Amino acid sequence: MANKFVLTYLVYLPVVLLLTLYVARSLFKNGRVFMLDIFRGKTEIADSTNRLFEVGFYLINIGFALRIMEVNGYWAENLYDTNQEVVETLAGKIGGFAIYLGIMLFLNLFLFMRGRRKSNANRMPRPVEPTAPALA
Amino acid sequence: MNLNLLAYLLFFPAMMALAVGVAQTCHRHGRPWMLGLFDNNDVLVDALNNILLVGCYLVNLGYIALVMAAWENVITIEQFVGALCQHIATIVLVLAGLHYQNIAVLLLWSHFKHRARIDHHQHQP
DSSP, rough: OOHHHHHHHHHHHEEEEEHHHHHHHHHHHHHHHHHHHTTTOOOOHHHHHHHHHHHHHHHHHHHHHTOOOOOOOOBBBBSSOOOOOOHHHHHHHHHHHHHHHHHHHHHHHHHHHHHHHHHHHHHOOOOOOOOOOOOO | OOHHHHHHHHHOOOHHHHHHHHHHHHHHHHHHHHHTTTTOHHHHHHHHHHHHHHHHHHHHHHHHHHHHTTTTOOOOOHHHHHHHHHHHHHHHHHHHHHHHHHHHHHHHHHHHHHHHHHHHHHOOO
């Protein structure tokens, strides 16, 4: 009975790569608005920064996905050869990766929001304390 | 021969459809709240809403898949029904908890923003 490692990897890799692609494109397509806010409408530097962060996002996430890909924990008396084991292993790996991607997405969103808030604070004048009206 | 694969075949599409439905609901009906919180800046609100929608899909896919990975061995029909119902209940309750958390965040933020606006107006002569 052939083992099912290759089947697992053949399903895992496309799913994980497509998920990363979808999340990265969606995040940085919508994140462009935040970049424009932070860089006050200067499109070239906003787009460049956006693209840099997008490449970094792809690198770190594809790297992590490949690191966790390997299926182990099976031995001679307990071969990895049923479809149920394939489904469960895939579910565990893809599920864990999806949650990790969600954490990365929310981290990036937090950084976008923080950058926008700091940029707005630097741009708008500080609120002046109300002083007593001068008596005529 | 166990019934796990059948359980997965029923469980996963049903739970994903539910998670997508709840995420779409929050996406569509949370938008007016977010417009109120961000001063009707609809470009920003749409971008933020889309990012949150993708995040919601990801996290929901993640823990539904993890529940499937941790499923116990199911052999008889009553075990099947019991395990299926128990795991569906877990997912549904987690979805409910996240949904209420979203509503709470929107309400609290709106409350503090409204308070800040009132204080600001009170300070002006």
